[in-house]
Amino acid sequence: MAETFLFNIADRVLAKIGNLSVDEVRLAFNVKTDLKKLEDTMISIKAVLLDAERQQQQNEKLRLCMWKLRDIFYDAENVIDDFKCEALRKQDAINHPDINNLKVRVLGSCCLPLSFSLKMSHKIKDINGRLGELATEWNSFVLRQYSDNRHVFRRETISFVHSSDVIGRDEDKENIISMLMKPSEDQNVPVIPIVGLGGLGKTTLAQLVFNDDRVTRLFPLKIWICVSEEFDLSRLLKLIIESVNAEVRCDDLTLEALQARLRSLLNYKKFLLVLDDVWNENKAKWVELRNLLRSTDGFSPSKIIVTTRSLNVALIMSSIPPYMLKGLPLEDCLTLFTKWAFNDGDGRHYPNLIRIGEEIVKKCKGVPLAVRTLGSLLFQKTDESEWIYIRESEIWRLEQHENDILPVLKLSYNHLPSHLQRCLAFLSLYKKDEIYYSEKVIRLCMANGLLEHSKQNQEREDVGKRYLNELLSRCLIQMEQDYWLFFTFKMHDLVHDLALDVSQKECKTVNSETEMVDENVRHLLLCDEKLVGVPHVLEEMKNVRTVIIQDASKRPKRSEIVDKSLINLCVSNFKYLRALELRNSPLMALPNSIGTLKHLRDLDLVGCSSIRELPRSFDKLRSLQSLNLGNTGLKQLPDSVQRLIELRHLVITIEATHLKEIRAGFWTSLKYLELRCCMELECLREGMQYLKSLRTLVVSSCVKLVSLPRSLKFLANLEDLIIVMCHLINLKMEPEEEEDKDLQLSLKTLSLFGLDALRDLPRLLLQGSSSTLQQLRIVFCPKLSVLPAWLPNLTSLQKLEIVNCRNLSALPEGIDRLTNLRELTIQRCPELSKRYRENGGEDWHKIAHIQKVVIKDED
DSSP, X not given: OOOOOHHHHHHHHHHHHHHOOHHHHHTTGGGHHHHHHHHHHHHHHHTTHHHHHHHGGGOHHHHHHHHHHHHHHHHHHHHHHHXXXXXXXXXXXXXXXXXXXXXXXXXXXXXXXXXXXXXXXXXHHHHXXXXXXXXXXXXXXXXXXXXXXXXXXXXXXXXXXXXXXOOSOHHHHHHHHHHHHSOOOSSSOOEEEEEOOTTSSHHHHHHXXXXXXXXXXXXXXEEEEEEETOOOHHHHHHHHHHHHOTTOOOTTXXXXXXXXXHHHHHTTOOEEEEEEEEOOOOXXXXXXXXXXXXXXXXXXXXXXXXXXXXXXXXXXXXXXXXXXXXXXXXXXXXXXXXXXXXXXXXXXXXXXXXXXXHHHHHTTTTOHHHHHHHHHXXXXXXXXXXXXXXXXXXXXXXXXXXXXXXXXXXXXXXXXXXXHHHHHHHGGGSOTTOOEEHHHHHHHHHHTTOSOOOTTOOOHHHHHHHHHHHHHHTTSSEEEEEOXXXXXXXXXXXXXXXXXXXXXXXXXXXXXXXXXXXXXXXXXXXXXXXXXXXXXXXXXXXXXXXXXXXXXXGOTTOOHHHHHHHXXXXXXXXXXXXXXXXXXXXXXXXXXXXXXXXXXXXXXXXXXXXXXXXXXXXXXXXXXXXXXXXXXXXXXXOHHHHTOTTOOEEEEOOOSSBOOOOOTTSSTTOOEEEEEOOTTOOBOOGGGGGOTTOOEEEEESOTTOOOOOGGGGXXXXXXXXXXXXXXXXXXXXXXXXXXXXXXXXXXXXXXXXXXXXXXXXXXXXXXXXXXXXXXXXXXXXXXXXXXXXXXXGOTTOOEEEEESOTTOOOOOTTGGGOTTOOEEEEESOHHHXXXXXXXXXXXXXXXXXXXXXXXXXXX
């Protein structure tokens, strides 16, 4: 069932109203009263929204009312964002270099066009009026205030399973039993966590282990507790006590009496306790239970198995690495599917159905519960058309019962806080089997306001990383590759089905066969070979906030005419567009009318190699936060881009020999700057010193660049410096002035890849970051023959990686002073490998203190 995300939207709009500055409200002083009325109404509605979200599943009238509220709240957000846009327009006008007249500047800071004021007044009154019309209906629902937006469901599982019903888990069972038989090494609670996606078979695996004869002999007392979402100490103690002795009733016992009764029952007994389906991420609650269990004599030989969908739970409850349960092989899935789709042995009579069944099983991607769900749907159905229907249908569109795959996965979704629910749903905008790039997802979420304002004053990019890490820890997304500054991840097809299910009225994939799109859909992925006819489908839409036109390089038939049509449609229809992605397009130029997209925050033009210049109106995109001009055909970066004062993320490719001088007061919000494939770029000017907020600088494939500017020493917030495939660059940068001796810089990572001319490391920057630098990576730098003697002064260094630097023969003296160095990698460096190899290397003792040392001569 599609979600309204109403709580999340209301929370965001109220935060924006509260963050309107005095100057922004003064722009439209005549609408202050109406704004206050809107704020009060939304606060009142938000107070009971969590209860409304709980009740809407059983109340269709309430659900429809919430959809109406969603559209009103979105419109309210657009109006509030209009204030911000107008404030940015005025600020830009005041700062414009052509405005020198003091009288004009003073008037510009106070006066507001009457047309804007009247328009805002009309819009807010209209929104208040629409809320007023809904008030009677809304107040007719009996709604209460809740402080927690998670939907709590109590599940029940049992300890018994018939082993003949389980397919493909023999190896996993043996692995867990082997862990149970291993003696405990210390006094810590011996907990074995089994972690995996919902429906993967964690409970089934625990049941198999629980009922194995060897385990029964090893543990005379076995206890099975289904914890579910309510990790209440009194409840769990009662369940454990009643499991040990069914005749003991403890409903009226106090917590003190419960723990005394528990000790009397467990003293000197060796037991196995299974805590199935644990969600609790509150460590204090677990420690309470653990300490009570530890207080029983003879605990050390006992064991606990925990099943959970959350890595955080596993880390809280156990000191050993979790057992990550994987999907079943295809062959086992086919066997399981046949078992549920046919009576025993009947499958052999229907070879055509079995062939279709193989394709159906592939949709399940190794998840047994999904296999069982689809097999059950086809039980005793021998009509080929019914099997083909299941094969061709998305799983989220099929009828589901309580214990089928999507309801089970929905428990994981319901357990998420509202902001993570919204983030997960947004990921449905991408196609199945997509490789997601974390930084790209974060920028799109930021553009659409899906990242909450951090109470710890975190940057929004860091909030986005935290969101994705939480989804990783809950097994809802899966890490593919970690690239230090960002990572790639995938989403299991079934989780993607879940995301599609909850985002039906938010996100939509459109192709030339799409006949209709709900007019209130906010996020669009346009994907097809030709995209012919797509503009017609979108003509009636006005509320779109995200448009991703899928990478044209994957569809060579797409023409510039189609792209022009799509861009013109976006500009003319989607006035509140926040994000536009147009990768590898054959477009020769952007329309000048793009400047009317005053709410646009993310523009991705990477690979648009035919675009040689930007339109004159480009500086009107004042809300732009992220701009990707990588691998475009731009001759030079125009001044209009420097005037984008909200810009936080910028990727540039230009054909000029110099980047235009950066002026003071511009790009004051810029956090990330990447110069990519600027093949003629010879130097960077000293104006880099004005990028005071810059955290990451990447210089990639600028083959004529010979050095970096010394002005980087003024970038006190710079954390990550990455130089890649710059064949002429050397980084000799020595302290020269008195002020250079006491630099307080913040570099955390320095990565150097494929620098043919590199002989020196930038001492000025690295010694200024001696207390902050954590990672140093040097890869394929053939002329680097000596590491500097001052390197051991980088006392905070945790990770050092040296790859394919064949002329390096030694690490600097004093390497043993790097007491924080936890990981050292030396690869394809013959002399270094020989000298520092364990068991034979003459200088092994100098690095023996390092926790992880990897030395390889070849890959």
